[in-house]
Amino acid sequence: MSYPFRLASALGFALSLSLAVFGTSGAKARPQDPQLQVIDAPYASPVSLDPKIAVTPATTPVTIDPATSSPEAKDADIAMSPAVSLAELVNAVPVPETLPQDIECMAGAVYFEARSESLAGQLAVGRVIVARTASGRFPESYCGVVMQHAQFSFIHGGAMPVINRTSHNWLNAVRIALIAHRGAWKSPAEGALFFHAARIHADSGKIRIAQIDNHVFYR
Numbered sequence: 058m059s060y061p062f063r064l065a066s067a068l069g070f071a072l073s074l075s076l077a078v079f080g081t082s083g084a085k086a087r088p089q090d091p092q093l094q095v096i097d098a099p100y101a102s103p104v105s106l107d108p109k110i111a112v113t114p115a116t117t118p119v120t121i122d123p124a125t126s127s128p129e130a131k132d133a134d135i136a137m138s139p140a141v142s143l144a145e146l147v148n149a150v151p152v153p154e155t156l157p158q159d160i161e162c163m164a165g166a167v168y169f170e171a172r173s174e175s176l177a178g179q180l181a182v183g184r185v186i187v188a189r190t191a192s193g194r195f196p197e198s199y200c201g202v203v204m205q206h207a208q209f210s211f212i213h214g215g216a217m218p219v220i221n222r223t224s225h226n227w228l229n230a231v232r233i234a235l236i237a238h239r240g241a242w243k244s245p246a247e248g249a250l251f252f253h254a255a256r257i258h259a260d261s262g263k264i265r266i267a268q269i270d271n272h273v274f275y276r
Contacts, residue, residue: 143176143242150232159199163187164227164234165220166203169211171272172226178270179230181246183237185274188250195250199238246274 140146156164163186171179189195189202196202204215211218220227236242246252246267252274263275 140242143180143236146236146242147176147229147232150235152228152231156231160231160234160238162198162200162203162217163237164230165217166209166211167233167237168220168227168230169218170209171270172230174270174272176229176233177245178272179233180237180242181244181249181267181269181272181274182252183233184240184244184247185249185252187237187240188248188276192250245269249274249276251275 140149163183166186167179167182171182174182186199186202190197190199196205203209203217204212206215237244246269249266251263252272255268255271255273266274266276268274
């Protein structure tokens with residue numbers, strides 16, 4: 058994929074992205090790799106996510122079961138980005154009224170890990186989750202990756218904190234998750250499987266790919 062792409066019909070891409078979040082295909086989680094505990098988040102407080110209300114403005118905790126989640130948009134066909142910048146693409150992506158559970162999980166990770174980062178930093182977090190599902194070393198669904206034990210520090214007791222789903226940060230996280238899911242914009246950290254806060258010393262044996270804002274990305 059090359060970028061930036063030529064400016065064409067952002068509206069057409071936005072519509073196709075909106076349609077693309079519906080589909081089929083399930084995935085089973087694989088056992089945890091005990092060496093991969095490198096992700097850090099400074100935010101969270103322990104609460105839960107409930108799939109019945111996970112796509113509505115949340116004022117109470119809700120729960121997500123990674124064993125039953127599936128990347129429902131995985132096989133959907135989406136035209137590549139016509140935008141000339143990531144910001145333009147994000148602005149062009151509509152937020153569906155109902156999110157597939159795996160997009161919900163990825164957006165939650167983007168929100169808690171990188172909502173204070175640039176759009177490029179948020180996209181890099183999303184692409185790490187995508188790369189993990191394809192690696193054979195992690196669970197094969199986004200929810201499986203995000204909920205995997207001891208991988209994301211904002212997860213407590215297998216639960217994600219409450220999210221204000223009316224906030225600008227959440228809506229941007231959803232858009233970034235959709236873009237990351239389809240590979241509609243290339244990340245400077247493409248191929249990374251790990252990241253952590255820049256203040257943390259890296260594990261030996263990993264290849265550094267990029268630093269974006271306050272996160273360093275590795276494979």
